[in-house]
Amino acid sequence: MHVLSIDRSIIDAIVAHARRDHPDEACGVVAGAVGSDTPTRHIPMDNVARSMTFYEFDSMEHLRVWREMDDRDEEPVVIYHSHTATEAYPSRTDVSFAGEPGAHYLLVSTREPDSEEIRSFRIVDGVVTEEPVRIVEAGVDPHAVQSYMFGQSPATVDYECSGR
Template sequence: MGVLTIDAAILEGIVAHARRDHPDEACGIVAGAEGSDVPSRLVPMENSARSMTFYHFDSMEHFRVWREMDDRDEEPVVIYHSHTATEAYPSRTDISLAQEPGAHYLLVSTADPEVTEVRSFRILDGVVTEEPVRVVNASEDAVQKYLFGQSPTTVDYECRAGN
């Protein structure tokens, strides 16, 4: 079973983007070195649909960002978007339109103004598989604001040494 390992600072950036664009859906990627499965470079994207219920990468920005990744030998390790009134679980739309088999699909729900729900999935040929989110370099405070949607036994928080 897979796991998404993500740095707390990057997750903070994703959540900040989702909160900023609320009530519209926010979307973007986290690029990482090809084959590394390590998301290291956050790229918030424009939602060209500018909608509370739909997101669509702007076609020209999509092209530029993908070419840049190509030049840097990167790939989209994480593709994220927010749901602003519903849970952080892939909708049928998300499933039917998912076309990046190698990506972790990270969903963030901003439906609750206080607590952000964060969940990660693989979506392959219409099959959704949830995976644990492992946050590294997190302070205890930061982690407490998130609801990871997994049972406690499968959530793995890793805090800095000394925390």
Template sequence: MLRIERATRDAIVAHAKRDHPDEACGIVAGPAGSDRAERLVEMVNAAGSPTFYEFDSLDLLALYREMDDRDEEPVVVYHSHTATEAYPSRTDIGLASEPNAHYVLVSTREHGNNEGPVEFRSYRIVDGVVTEEPVEVVEHLPTNTAADAAAADETVESES
């Protein structure tokens, strides 16, 4: 299951609508191993195409360096389809290279740049196998209990 904050979901949808009819793309980073979609990073579609997306190679390097420095990983990799359904294409499946990521597909085919609902679906893509998963939209991600516990421990220690 993908759990995502409403604000993040809405920002991805807004990005897709803004870039329509070209495909929009980006990631949501989160602490490595946490599966928490915390930090949205909109990327430029270097292909500038209605049928293809690709992160610019130097943007890609900068993004991964930044995530490395912050001990993050791409929790969500998203892109839009602008004339077809929000389902991974053969190309999407062949090029999927983050086995731990949630691949989010948004389709703007119904309303384009205009107001209106869009399909927002999430998949795992591992070794060429696509598995759709439920999307839970929440107002706020649950508190990071492990980090809280660690912080609480520190507080106790400093008081003793």
């Protein structure tokens, strides 16, 4: 079974991005070394749709970021976006568009003002498979790991941007 292992600091940055753009959907990428399955470099992307119910990468930013990953021998390990009024589960739209079969599709729901639902999925040929999200506390102890599954969010955390 696949698992998404991701550093707490990256999750915090993604949640902060989602909170900042709420009620519009936020989107972005976490790059990692090719074949490593380890997301290391958070790249928040513009949502050109600027919509509460739709996101789309800007085509020129998309090209620039994908080239940069190529140059650094990286790939999009995580592609994330937020749902701002519904659960963190891929919509039919998300499934139709999913074009990176190797990526973890991370969804963050910001519908609750003070907690986030964070879930991860593989989307391959129209089939959605949920996987556990394992948050690694690298800053504290690289071996200390907490697992979250099936929409269980971390206990309430006061993310730095949540009050804005």
